[in-house]
Amino acid sequence: MTTRVTAQHNGFSFLRIAIALQTLTIFLQAVSSGLLMTSAYGEVLHSVGARVMYGASMLYVLAAVLAWKPGGGSPRPVGHAVGFLLLASVQVAVGIAHIPSVHLPLGVLMFGLSVLALARH
Numbered sequence: 001m002t003t004r005v006t007a008q009h010n011g012f013s014f015l016r017i018a019i020a021l022q023t024l025t026i027f028l029q030a031v032s033s034g035l036l037m038t039s040a041y042g043e044v045l046h047s048v049g050a051r052v053m054y055g056a057s058m059l060y061v062l063a064a065v066l067a068w069k070p071g072g073g074s075p076r077p078v079g080h081a082v083g084f085l086l087l088a089s090v091q092v093a094v095g096i097a098h099i100p101s102v103h104l105p106l107g108v109l110m111f112g113l114s115v116l117a118l119a120r121h
Contacts, residue, residue: 015077016121018056018063022084023114025053029107050092057081057088080117084110 032049035042064081067073087110094102 015060015063015067016118018060019114019118019121022053022056022060023111023118025049025056026107026111026114029053030111033104033107050095054088054092057085061085077117077121084113084117087113 029046029049032042032046036046061078061081064077068075068078087106091103091106091110094106
């Protein structure tokens with residue numbers, strides 16, 4: 001019984017760290033978006049940040065699965081993480097397609113959802 005409790009604690013701790021990292025990377029994307037509009041190096045920062053944010057979203061999925069399967073936690077965070085990865089995929093696609101009317105509001109939505117997920121865990 002003690003092993004299971006410890007595994008759950010570590011899994012949820014890793015999950016919280018993964019969500020916090022994702023939230024931070026999305027916030028930094030908002031900052032680099034401002035730089036994109038005002039400086040020559042903003043495009044490079046935003047492009048690199050997009051890759052990091054996408055990686056953070058994949059880490060969130062991994063952490064949710066690890067918190068659920070071996071840790072014995074709820075499967076609900078896995079659905080949230082996968083849904084968020086789908087949103088991140090759409091965000092990357094509309095960013096590459098240069099559709100700011102979708103890209104910017106979706107970024108705000110993603111940040112809000114990530115903060116909400118962080119508050120819940």
